[in-house]
Amino acid sequence: SKAPLHYFLVVSGGIHISLKRENVTNLDFMENCGGKKFEEFLECAIPPGDRLVRYSLNPCANCGPEIGLVTANAEIITQRINGKETLATVSVMVKACTKCDNFRQLFPNVLEVEISFYKYILPALKQFVVDQGGCKVLDFFPKFHGVFSSSQSDAYDEDAILLIENVEEPGQQVTYLQCPGYNFETTNNILRDLAIFHAVPIAFKSVNADKFIGQVIPHLQYRRTYQDMSEKLESELLDIAIKAARLSAEGEELLPRVVKAIGDNLLNFSTKDLQMESEQFLTIIHNNLYLDNVVAKFENDIHVENKFVGLNMLEYGSLARDLVFVLLMSVNMEVLKESYWEFIRGYYNTFISVLMELNCDTHQYTLELLQEEIRRMGGTMEFLHVMLTTSQLYGQQKDAQPIEDDTEVDLLSEVEQYERCLQRMHEIILFFGRASWI
Template identity: 30%
Template sequence: MSEYDIKNLEELLASHLHREIVDKKITRLTAPGENYGSLMLKVDLTVKNGDRTEEIHAAAKCVPPNEAIQKMFNTQVTFRNEIAWYTIIIPTIQRFLRENNVRFSANFFTELYGARISLNKDSATVDEDGVILFENLTKSGYRNDDRHIGFDLSTAREVLKAFAVFHAVPAAMRLKQPELFDNNIRPHLHTVEFFNKEEFPLSLGFLKFLETDAVVKHLAEKVKTAIDRCKPFGTDDVQDIWGTTTHNDSWINNIMVRDKSEPKVKIVDLQAVSLGSPAADLVFCLITSVNTAVLEKHFDELIQFYYDQFIYVIKEVGVDYQQFPYDSFARELNAHGPAQFAHCVNFLCGILADKGDTQNDPVKKDYNLEEHMKALGEIFTERHQERFRFLIKEFARRNWI
């Protein structure tokens, strides 16, 4: 008997296909430490289609059993909003692109098979039977790159091309069809507050490194001041033309890659999307997810590459690109880059942590967030040192700390 189960699977799949399930196997999809805000399951089904049987390979995003994680990720809001992304927002984006006869596609989303917040159709509460079922991308050859290594240059460019579409299309829609944006997209965006200095104090390992490392210790006070003045992630006001959908969790494990020689990417985990600045996603993605040696040589080039892709999309959908000059984007980077410092510091401690930590598994009911953060904070490897040196020096160079 499997440790995991999903109730009423045939009913959940009914909107996608009408098949009788003759066999199923449900196992854990992601290893402990590779996913925090949900329980991810691998769902392999044998279904009857007329006189023959066929295989369906799916991935299920389930409500995390641990109440602390539910609270931290605001599951009652974020789970519902992620369902809206697949059922309302993505179809709206695809239709908008077709109507504007563009020469590109937003093909970096995952296909939905079915979703619910509860078995009770009349319930407005997300409960333990909430599930989002989509295609298992690993069966199509998609994988997560190694979070300890980060994206190479060619993969980083493909990732930025995808995020340029993710950001630019809703930005264009706000200008070209504001009513469509306000009706179909804005209601499903929310303020993200993942960082709280009291809940996530600076790790002991990071503090020791900051105060003793010969390369960055002269910047220690600047670093502490920068973190102290940071607001919770995703709470920056959006008042100008750059306001759009921001992923807010654009790190390497939420981006899947296929065909490394000619990379293709998928963007997953849409639970934390809010209205914000694309500059915030860009900085966070580069710092947390691209190889350090690549960043040292190509950081400015990648920023320019992203901007050029953003402008290409804006032009394609028929919006005046002159409303988005580069000097305005540079101001966006300077306005929102500094706020990403604490975001990056906080996440990199976990991203660079050793793999396979079964003692601190966020999906377990007895998971203790405080103990896990303390454990992460006491570990500071050479990987951490290399990445944090770059982070601190780069933010200092740009006067972001």
């Protein structure tokens, strides 16, 4: 049978400009890490009182693209130790870095951030909430089972394997191009969890800065830079943005602002100077939170909970960047245009309530300051992020045969549904323009 393909971005000149497809049917390297028994590693995901009977490891054919990662699903068959109960199945997600040497040189710590989040950052945040007498449980992430590593210390091992709960039920997770976007209720629920995720680190930093700096900051990275973005990609991105803008007279009028915004965004991403982002709004940001990285659970067509996944791009940055990105990349455009201010107010109300619950002074967090931060981050940083990601996601739909490992496929020239991509980018341009973000 045709092997499932795992999509990931390769880098040329410092920025993802190409799409590469890697056949990942051979997962032996996952089972031979440091000579340890893989079965022993999987046992950490088994409920107490159960024993592992057998397991199967298969590539995730339906998982979203995660830069430089190979993702597999392990189906573990278990049985009660006394043998009297029937067999049960435990499904977990197994993640490791690709074995592509070129990619490892470009992104040596692609899994390190996610491992650090589960091992160090999330426990520190949860303990802070407990210490402050809060009730927020930060339960919108998959359960962490463990890290399989050949290293005998806490130092990061590039061959490490991460084991987490598999929160995606087969056939239920839809991708960016399969969904028209979130409705009002689902968007509000996601923004509620995002507000909690943003507020807890800010409260931690405010209440106990020394502990926050010691326990959290060392495990986060600052802004990725686009300083080596190739002239070819910049030219192609400008070309498709110009064509998208020209789909209407309103878009045509915005053309000078579109061109300027892309240039300014590139310049802003060429530095790691956090002074661009307001100090009071600096927190842990997902940095890639959109439809493919949110597993929304429904019961009887009612949205009941979320799980945020794809945590390998976490950064210390302005919360407004996450807000702009998730709204423009995940919400139905008509819903967004009608309910944008309700979404922002709902997010803000949850954000403030969490800060108050955690005994944090809220005087510097006004709705007006949040709106200004959103406007600034939208125009100075996230316009490029949204436009690049949109072109990337449409480009991934090309149904191609597996290619050689060292072959690059141009990202923007392989957009299969070119007209749909142009239309979506046109809607994004109009929204940014009407909001006066560009």
